[in-house]
Amino acid sequence: MALGIRVYNTPNFVPGGLLDMRFPYALLVLFMIIPVAAKPGRTGYDWFLSSTDYHAGLNTDNNSAPDARDEHGIKEVIPKEFQTRYQKWKDELLATDYGRKLWEQYANRTDFLLTVKVAASRKSGAGTDEFEWDANGSLIAATVTLGKDLDKGYPDPVYYPVMNSLAAQNEMYNVTGTLLASTKMAHEIGHVTFTSQANSQVFKKQNRLMDNYYGIFLKNGFNTRDPKLVALESELGSSPLSIWEDREYWSEVSALHYLVQRISKESYYCSVINKIKINLEDYASGYESRFDLANIAFRPACLK
Secondary structure (H helix, E strand, C coil), rough: CCCCCCCHHHHHHHHCHHHCCCCCCCHHHHCCCCCCHHHCCCCCCCCHHHHHEEEEEEEEHHHHHHHCCCCCCCEECCCHHHHHHHHHHHHHHCHHHHHHHHHHHCEEEEECCEEEEEEEEHHHEEEEEEEEECCCCCEEEEEEEEEECCCCCCCCCCCCCHHHHHHHHHCCCCCCCHHHHHHHHHHHHHHHHHHHHHHHHHHHHHHHHHHHHHHHHHHHHCCCCCCCHHHHHHHHHHCCCHHHHHHHHHHHHHHHHHHHHCCCCCHHHHHHCCCCCCCHHCCCCHHHHHHHHHHHHHHHHHHH
């Protein structure tokens, strides 16, 4: 079957991102040949390509040995030209109890270094990587990189049902870009929290096997029936896409906890909650219980 794979002008399609074999577009599109037909409201591969715009790649680990360092807590590496906007995003995050908890759980650590950067190359997207573990398997470092235009660009509802919910409010209510950016920050810090709780050996093994999978896939003519790929997927216990999907949805739960606190008194609160509910029903039906809207939402009466 001939495949008409279209690559869009996406904000994170840059060298060192999707092209560095961590999460190639062509591979992901091919993974979705069967499921794509079941997704409502989209045709072809458009929905999937746009859903991967937000992240430039998989959450990957740093394979080098951790450097000896005296630094700990949160290290902010913000170019001068982006400092004003970054401070607004950070202040918005810290305006809630949940956001402060997210931040302070790393700011107050003496055995962990979280580096937060702003990079022009990320544009409106973001990423979390450069994970490091100690000899006991405890996560001791990670890096969150935020795009300079983090306050713009709403991620697709596929994989990002929470962040996307703000897009629907943009024309009806005064939803600021600062709120969008802070919600994205909550999502990224959620990746750090998820990874710190994961089994380090399993996490690193998954990344290694997925890298191997992608490398073989791109060299064998996109043959998913290749015995080597079948064996790798069996060893993984799931498809590479399913593993990535699982990680994204856990981070969206972090974004949800932040967002419901931040907008609890806003006129568009119920509209956001119901949009999240619709997104989950349409694109993440197998993950609805993870989001537990009835208990997380401050005003569950909004739920229809």
